[in-house]
Amino acid sequence: MKTRILALASSLAVAAPLAIGTLGEAHAAPTSAIDNPPVTLVGGMTSPRYDYTNAIRETVWVDTPDLDGDGKAERIATDIIRPRELDGTARVPVIMDASPYYLSLGRGNETEYKEYAPDGSPTKFPLYYDNYFVPRGYAFVAVDMAGTARSTGCTDEGGRSDVESAKAVVEWLNGKGSAHDSTGAIVQATWSNGSTGMIGKSYDGTLANGVAATGVDGLKTIVPISAISSWYDYNRWQGAVKSRHYASSLSRTIAQRRTIPTDCSSRLNYMDANDADATGAHTDFWAERDYRAGSLYDASKVKASVFIVHGLQDNNVKTMNASKWWDDLGKQGVARKMWLSRLGHVDPFDHDRQEWVTTLNRWFDHELMGIDNGIDREPAVRVETAPNQWETSKTWPTQSARTMSLSPRADGTLALGTPERGTAGYVNNSRLTEANAVALGANPNRVQLLTGTTTQDVRISGTPTVDLGVTHGAQAGQVSVMLVDYGAMDRVSATGDGALTLGTETCWGAATTADDACYKDVTRRLQSTQLQVLARGWARLDGPGQHDVTVELAANDVVVPAGHQLGLIVSGASNGVIAVDTSPGMYTLDLRSTRLNLPVSGPMSGFAPGHLTAKDTDNLDRGTLPSLDETLWPR
Template sequence: MLRRRRFFSIFTHFGAVAFAFVGSVTSGGAEPAVPVFKDGEAQVVKAFEDSDYWIRHDLWVETEFDSDDDGKPDRMHVSVTRPQQTETEGLKLPVVYVSSPYFAGTGKKGQEFFWDVRHELGATPPERKHVPGVERKGSRPIISKSHVKEWVPRGYIVVHSSSPGTGLSQGCPTVGGDNESLAPKAVVDWLCGRAHGYTTPGGDEEVVAHWCTGKVGMTGTSYNGTIPLAAATTGVEGLEAIIPVAPNTSYYHYYRSNGLIRHPFGFLGEDIDYLYDFIHSGNEARRDHCDCEVRDNQMLAGFDRVSGDYNDFWAGRDYLNDLEPLKAAVLMAHAFNDWNVVPEHSVRIYEALKAKGVPAQAFFHQGGHGGPPPMKMMNRWFTRYLHGVENDVEKDPRAWIVRENDEREKPTSYDDYPNPAASPVSFHLAAGAPQRGQLTTDPAADQGTETLVDNFSFDGASLAQAEWTKHRLIYVTPKLSKSVHLSGTPHISIRLASNKPAANLSVWLVSLPWTEGKDSKITDNIITRGWADPQNHQSITDGQPLVPGDFYDVRFDLQPDDQVIPKGQQIGLMIFSSDRDFTLWPDPGTEITVDLDATSLSLPIVGGKEAFTEAEQESAEAK
């Protein structure tokens, strides 16, 4: 007869780790529970499935930094959820690890705490009202329940941690500073037996991760997706694979664009110092110190909300600069209509990883912010790199894209992103203001100049739909007789003059006629967008005032995309100044004059110029 005993989850008290018993565990000759794999994927194991038998406990991992300057290394609050067999049967399993600044709660949201965007370009903005102190939420030992239902039953341990200066983790939040890379590194080191964990934030009673195989994967979305990349840039041993979803890979590219002060969609006026306030839920005894040293002395002194130039402050929060040590296999995930963390964040890292030779795949969809890869893709990724099962995932297609109107779980595979069959096609402008000009692959000579007048009162969608307006310039192709597949990063070169020393410059690529969707800001009509400061026409690090009336060549990329423009639509290039949803709002009246003959657009089209010309010609013949 089998003997059974009751087994409770581990829970932690300050100064002691206690065990109690809650569920039955089979002993006395029963076959031990182990992970099971089928078709290269970890399967749900019944013995791991019942959450009543999971062991949960928390601890503090000591780091190698002292970001709150209290004379002691900061300790990160960590929680663990693992199958009971890791205690009763000595089973060792790999870890899926998630870290976040949000687990313990966040500060107040609202326009009253953002920067006022209603001022002239180059002017010092009025001071911002700080968010009141964040009150920590949640109770030990559980920091978060995310990911446990997906991964624990499949033979993984799930670990969570609060990032520095949040929750019960010590230190200061830095929003992309070095400690936000070194904190998850310390947790990985602890999981692999190289760092110390303790039962309390100040004690010396140790906790050892005897149940970990030494293989760790990380994942998460948005800020939680940034931290896996941050950890991987340290090159820490044992971090074998990461799946960042919509990660913020550069805080400059989040809050600025080609020298221009630009805000994430839906958060007009937000800047990095507000995000600091928003996440700072940590130790109240050190909060004033952190506010002074990090927010006031580093952020407010370094982020330059006047010029928008790229500088050392921003370079220190750009993970593209830190990729050399990275060796973890990376499955990137992003949406092409993410106007919060725009898609270039993942594309720029993906391109660098390919050049570096790191195992990398990319999953893209057509929705908005967030959206992980299908479970099958993530399962294969972690099965290969954490369990070591040879499932040939590295031989899978490198890019997976959810096509228009397809289900998120059914992406189409491609050899790579951008589509290898895509090549740049140059488009030129033919005059038509204040109505619509033409966008054509054949340049027409002597088109002269056209002028728009800035007015932030009109949003981009209204300007794109307007038949006649002086507040934008727009140039459209003929109606397409066949669909056109764009894949890659459009590039624009504009020769322009301003009647003032500074001006916003916004560019949208749109599909016409306009059809409103459920969300007018994530409509199929917005193909992609881009923003730049003409003062930074030579360098994003050194913007210089414009000489009114002088022409300058401004060149920059729009956001990456992969989209099929359907038959019957027209592709439109819209040039305007202030983008109501993203930029500052200077007084209306700034005039931007565009030299049409010296302005061009490059679009990455699958099939190249031949494919576009065929659709264009058939459309003309149909007339």
């Protein structure tokens, strides 16, 4: 293993920032400071060089304009840890995790909270980022989102207040804006070289997405883990509402244990009045909270590189938040990387720890320190298509994926070929559970359509859709759709999002008595099951009569083994998820208008074929139906 000691010089000079405010005096940046710290490379990665125990630990409050409508500017609590040896001699890049959870619900698998000394200085930073990266020459910055912990303001469920509070810290780190310490003195980030990378899971990663979508200068990369890119796609599914007044409920929850009592009732009432629960519509309220193509923020503004991490079995933050973000960023030419695991809402630190930390180390080295370690020339995508079976590719969905359309038959099968005339009916049942809906056999509350068994492994890669013609008599109804893999095998369990915490632990970085770097090991929770739901989707159907609707299911990338069969389940209400119409009315499915569109990689003969007519054969040349010739389908 080769060791190298480098002093890295940034190609971007950071000008001495100007103070904005009336208190104190700005500290000019040390004129002799270099724009990147000396680092030690081992195996091409930065390695420990600086003393974590003696690192500078401090808190500042970054100033922002009024974000909650009370006419007062906000103060965003920002806890910092950075190498003491570099103070005044080198500016350092920043790894930043902005969160609403530092004092409310805690961070990580072991629910860690921030802790402070009697003088108010931070003694414990949740998670391992500080322990691991500060000794390697980085600063770590943990930001309390507006309305949470020690920051002023009110929470906003992904809206302007949330995003702008984190953005202000990125700007301050880049020499813009102002901050104050506990005495009220103005503080400038003269130690920062202006390059920030944001990281975080769930809400934290969502803030990273939102800040990137502002186009703020100084944000060089983000690593959103299990993160939201559109709050509408988190709270809704094609107009179907999964819970009422969720925005205000979540905002109350994350404001727990905040240290600055604030009356946020007007903001909460605004959310309840504008969340459009009654209609499920994508209103201006949701447009503000859409980072892909919203009214305030969108993918076209993103300058930072993006490393997306998501679980393909995440039923909390649904996979469309990753898949659509990935697509939109690609259309804008954003540098991208992505990991997709078979688990649910789980941090990769907790399911592939060694591989993840090594990859993250190399990613930040490349994006924030400019180290040419080749990570940008490696396959951009890593996907777990079966338990512990990973595939890499340059693109996603996999380049070999093509859409195969299957149509229902009157006998309840799904096959290639021209749709048959006919109908299938089911009685809406608001108490229908998913387990009952997917079980094989007769059930009056859903329609079940099955393919033949697969003759060889088939990979589904991308976003399935289902075209439906549904008739009902309610003033407002709904349709629930599931794609199911029927066949016994060991799968990553849905219990605990597929993660099993063990009694052993490993350590990742330096430590103090107040802040260790040791975390319990986690493994995949494997379970032998007879079936698995691969993708779900819902849609609201307003008004009685026939509705022709295309339901977009959750994106996935999974191998269906030979000998299994796929099932399409169509029902009305879904117990505990969607219940627009709770009456026991009849819903009718028009078979001729129904089609399952699957993004498939592999030979089409992997599915039991249906009967192709002469017309269907002609359509093959025009690309409207897939070919059964497996030589046309690269594996």
